[in-house]
Amino acid sequence: MLLSTYGSRGDVEPLVGLAVRLRELGVGVRVCAPPDEEFAERLAAVGVPMVAVGPSARELMAAAPPPSALPRYAAELIAAQFDVVAAAAEGCEVLVATGMLPAVAGALSVAEKMGIRSVYVTFQQLDLPSPHHPPLAYPGRPFPPGETDNRVLWDLDARSVNALFGAALNTNRVANGLSPVDDVRAYVVGDRPWLATDPVLDPWRETPDLDVVRTGAWFLPDERPLPAGLVAFLDAGEPPVYVGFGSMPMHASADVAQVAIESARAQGRRALVRRGWAELALLDDRDDCFVVGEVNQQELFGRVAAVVHHGGAGTTTTATRAGAPQVVVPQAADQPYWAGRVADLGIGVAHDGPVPGFESLSAALKVALAPETCARARAVARVISCDGAAAAAKLLLDAIS
Numbered sequence: 001m002l003l004s005t006y007g008s009r010g011d012v013e014p015l016v017g018l019a020v021r022l023r024e025l026g027v028g029v030r031v032c033a034p035p036d037e038e039f040a041e042r043l044a045a046v047g048v049p050m051v052a053v054g055p056s057a058r059e060l061m062a063a064a065p066p067p068s069a070l071p072r073y074a075a076e077l078i079a080a081q082f083d084v085v086a087a088a089a090e091g092c093e094v095l096v097a098t099g100m101l102p103a104v105a106g107a108l109s110v111a112e113k114m115g116i117r118s119v120y121v122t123f124q125q126l127d128l129p130s131p132h133h134p135p136l137a138y139p140g141r142p143f144p145p146g147e148t149d150n151r152v153l154w155d156l157d158a159r160s161v162n163a164l165f166g167a168a169l170n171t172n173r174v175a176n177g178l179s180p181v182d183d184v185r186a187y188v189v190g191d192r193p194w195l196a197t198d199p200v201l202d203p204w205r206e207t208p209d210l211d212v213v214r215t216g217a218w219f220l221p222d223e224r225p226l227p228a229g230l231v232a233f234l235d236a237g238e239p240p241v242y243v244g245f246g247s248m249p250m251h252a253s254a255d256v257a258q259v260a261i262e263s264a265r266a267q268g269r270r271a272l273v274r275r276g277w278a279e280l281a282l283l284d285d286r287d288d289c290f291v292v293g294e295v296n297q298q299e300l301f302g303r304v305a306a307v308v309h310h311g312g313a314g315t316t317t318t319a320t321r322a323g324a325p326q327v328v329v330p331q332a333a334d335q336p337y338w339a340g341r342v343a344d345l346g347i348g349v350a351h352d353g354p355v356p357g358f359e360s361l362s363a364a365l366k367v368a369l370a371p372e373t374c375a376r377a378r379a380v381a382r383v384i385s386c387d388g389a390a391a392a393a394k395l396l397l398d399a400i401s
Contacts, residue, residue, distance in 0.1 A: 001396065002092045004032040004085050006054050006077055006103035008061065009246060010314040012039045014123060014196060014218035014389070015098070019048040021220075021393035027400070032088050032107075034058075038294065046220065053084040054103070058277055067140025074102035075168035081106025082172050089114055093400050096121060102165045105188050106172065113176050117399060121194040121392075123313045124334040125204055128193060128212065129154045129185075132205045136333060138164060161185040196392065197313065198384050201320055201341055215395065216388025217317045222298040230272075230300075233290040237270055239305040240290070241365065242324075244274025245331070246312050256356065258283050260308055263361040267369055269305055298322065306348075306368045308361070311335030320347060323381035325368040329356050347377040 001022060003015045012033050022029045033039045035052035043050040054077050065073060077100065085107050089095055097107040098121040111118035122128060126136050131150050135157035137143050141164075143153055161184045170180035181187040194213045195204060204212055226234075234240070241264040245256070257273060257280040264271040270288040273280050274295065282289050297315070301307055301322035309315045311328040316338040319326050326348030328339035339350035349364040356364075367373060 001027055001029045001094045001096070001400075002032065002085070002089045003029060003096045003098075004053075004081075004088075004103075004107040005097070005099035006034055006057070007099040008057055008312070009038070010123065010312040011099045012042065013314050015096075016042055016046060016048070017218045017220035017389035018096070018392055019043070020046050021389045022396065023048070025393055025397050027393070027397060030088060032085050051084060051088040053088075054080045061277065067138070070139065071164050071168065074100075074165050075171075077103045078106040078165070078168045078172050081110055082176055086110045086114065089116065092116060094119065094396055096396070098122065101127075101161065101185070101188055102169065105165060105169050105184055108188060109169065109173050109176070109178060113178055119194055119396070119399075120188055120190055121196050123196055123217075124337065125195055125197065125202055126334050126337055128189060128195065128204075128210060129157075130205065130207045130210075132207065158183055158185050194392070196388055198317055198320070198388070200380065200383050200385075201317060201345070213395070215392040216385045217313075218389040218392060219298075219314070219318070220389065222296045224296040224299075226296060226299055227292070230290065230292055230295065233270075233272070234303050237288075239303055240264070240270035240272040240288075241267070241306050241308060241369075242272045242274065242300065242304040243280070243308045244276050244315075245278050245280070245310040245329070246274075246276050246315055257281055259356050259358050259361055261289055262358055263356075263365055266358075266362045267365050269365075269369070272300075272304060306365060308365070311338040311342075313338060316342065317384075320345075320377075321381055321384045321386065323378040325373045325377045327351060327361065327364045327368050329361075330354060345376070345380055346373065347380050348373065 005011045015031050019029045030049045032051045032053045034057035036056050036058050040050050095111040095118045097104045108118050134150050134153045138160050141160045165184050192211045196215050196218050198217045243260040261271045261283050273291045275293050282291050297318050301319050301324045307319040307324045308327045311330040326342050328342050329351040330336040330339045331354045342348040343350040349367050351364050
């Protein structure tokens with residue numbers, strides 16, 4: 001079986017969990033993912049072979065290309081799918097595709113060409129057309145001001161997708177003996193997409209146009225020990241405030257780190273800073289702060305006072321499962337949605353805007369650290385499901401059988 005994605009760590013990590021669960025059921029599996037070293041190392045650590053596809057995801061995000069460059073980058077991603085994914089899918093019976101939409105469109109086209117079954121999976125419901133929520137606007141293609149009819153907005157979204165990705169996709173499809181598609185988004189989503197999110201954290205309202213398969217969130221129980229230096233820091237005082245923004249570049253990273261550390265100190269808390277793709281660092285050499293790199297967040301989040309993060313689906317789910325109150329500082333894409341869900345559930349705060357200031361972050365932390373927020377976070381953690389990857393693996397095995 002081939003699992004194919006192109007995106008950040010939040011797109012790769014769920015496939016790690018699924019791959020391991022499939023292997024436990026006796027299914028051979030490989031993963032196509034961006035060539036970033038951390039992805040290769042993560043998959044190698046669990047013994048799953050990886051095939052690199054496309055450019056470095058980290059370098060692409062750090063470059064922050066203008067919206068006008070999006071069709072060109074998408075064309076490169078689509079072409080890479082027809083080249084690399086086609087070779088990787090040889091001998092496979094099922095292809096599971098997720099990640100950036102143009103890459104998914106290419107991967108599904110490869111499955112179609114090879115005559116193998118395919119499944120589209122998303123890790124947040126905003127990719128799925130519904131009258132109950134609006135789509136995400138693409139950079140440089142904002143929706144008309146004042147338009148609130150979700151059906152109209154989804155129609156506009158379909159036009160944007162076709163304008164951005166249609167030509168590149170169909171050029172490659174025709175070159176590979178496939179018919180062109182008129183509606184790229186409809187081709188990707190199909191009529192039975194999979195939604196791999198927790199139903200409490202991400203409730204889906206049924207829509208007559210889609211038969212959505214809910215599996216629960218995918219993850220792999222992480223048994224890696226925390227580094228000795230980190231354990232010593234955690235044991236040396238009260239639980240610290242964790243600050244990390246995952247795969248977000250955070251171009252003003254020095255200021256972000258300073259604001260976060262000073263805001264934690266203002267609440268009488270120590271700070272634990274995750275470097276991430278923003279390369280966050282400490283302000284000074286005081287012993288109330290510590291910096292970490294790659295780390296077992298499942299274990300760590302159970303030992304911190306609060307989690308300040310960007311609102312990626314994976315980080316939000318991990319913090320929620322751990323019962324840690326959260327301050328979500330959304331940067332882009334689906335992150336404002338997850339920030340809103342955290343606030344709606346009463347398990348944390350949605351920061352207003354992508355650039356935290358000392359006053360705003362301090363105020364948010366004060367609410368997150370309040371006893372009632374902490375109690376609510378612990379209560380919600382008890383009802384979060386924990387077997388999504390196992391359920392998905394069984395569904396895929398049934399499909400093969």
